[in-house]
Amino acid sequence: MSDHTHRLAQASPLTIKGNALELNTASTEQLQQWEQSLAADYDAIKSQKLNLDLTRGKPSTEQLALADALDGILAGNYITTDGVDTRNYGGLDGITEARAIGAQMLKTPIENVMAGGNSSLTLMHQAMSIAHFFGLEGPDSAWSKEGKVKFICPVPGYDRHFSVCQHLGIDMVTVPMTSTGPDMDEVERLVKNDSSIKGMWCVPKYSNPTGVVYSDETVTRIAGLGKIAADNFRVFWDNAYGIHDLSDNPVELASIYDACATAGTENSVLQFASTSKITHAGAGVAFFAASAVNLTGMKKSLSFMTIGPDKVNQLRHARLFAAEGSLLEHMSKHAAIIKPRFASVLAHLEEAFGGNDLGRWESADGGYFISFDARAGLAAEIVKLAGEAGVKLTPAGATFPYGSDPLDSNIRIAPTVPSVEQVDAAMKVFICCVKLASVRQALAVR
DSSP states (O other): OOOSSOOOSSSSSSEETEEEEEETTTTTTHHHHHHHHHHHHHHHTTTOOEEEEEEEOOOHHHHHTTTTGGTTTTOOOOTTOOBBBBTTTOOTTTOHHHHHHHHHHHHHHHHGEEEOOHHHHHHHHHHHHHHHOOOTTGGGOGGGGGGGOOEEEEOOHHHHHHHHHHTTEEEEEEEEEEEEEOOHHHHHHHHOOOOOOOEEEEESSSOOOOOOOOOHHHHHHTTTHHHSSTOOOEEEEETTTOOOOSSSSSSOOHHHHHHHHHOOOOOEEEEEEEETTTGGGGGGOOOEEEHHHHHHHHHHHHTOOOOOOOOHHHHHHHHHHHHHHHHHHHHHHHHHHHHHHHHHHHHHHHEEEEHHSEEEEEEEEESSEEEESSSSSSSHHHHHHHHHTEEEOOOOOTTTTGGOOTOEEEEEEOOSSSHHHHHHHHHHHHHHHHHHHHHHHHTTOO
């Protein structure tokens, strides 16, 4: 089955201590026996007093150490190749060497790229705030002048994207994710019929949390939204995991820049990326790529906030990747660290749920997450049980706007921070919690 499609269980038995577990056909007595057995297993786990964390997609200590050469790498030479003294003020666009890194990551010409501070989330918040209150194409283009503002949010998706909208009072409209990206029929219908929709969130490669890579057709159709949406509509293209490949032959993401150039919709897309999961998470470099019109609007407002980014840090990054040979060589070291953690999660899920309907999941060729769907109505209970057993998970509902998953089924698993052994231990707890919650739910409806 494809790595980018749901692994939905189908009608074969799950074994617990030699007993075949089929919830849909089991007798009440069988369910009670399974509940007692699983509850005993769960109590034994709780007695271990574990303290494991699968909540956020952060780099592990091993990954962070890959960039420790940043410390001292400038060796007193703070001057860029074009003569800029990075210690001084100025340079709102960032230094040329850093912008070249962003251009490579986003498949965009360097003249369309700004290099900023460590956080792409900051740039996204700034871009949305500027578009909302001031307008990227002048005051008349400000979203807030038109009353209610809405944003399309593919779900499940990234909780911090939703938080930005909520912070700015922007309503969120959900569309389902498919194996090729957002449901574009629904997206196109929405933007055609509702001019209050001013944008759309996208994580186009190894989407958070599903791991989906947008198909070429999806990229082309997203580029085409600028022809049918409101004039001040903007796609926020957060390509956070664009080079975070785990496969030796990763799926390529089509260039949204090229697609927009072909469609004549260059102003409709804002691109973002960063090195925050590539070097030191708290000291990376973030990138913003856009058309000349959008860059002008962004920089006009940014000029009131800052005189320029941390150019010293930008130069450190350029020198680091040059010394290592290439950015992609650096990423291959990340992949070697992350692969065993993903493999552990997927092996546990396959063994426990590969032949039953207790769960479905999506495995990715990269990124930082694995998306798991329990039976409807169980995500919050599973997260609660796991937490009480010493395994922290992302809160149920976090992958939906306002923290509300209508099916209460989706759970995001983030396995990068713990060691492989800790991931293995955490997944044993997770599996027990899913089984226990599922059996108890089946009993409750008898």
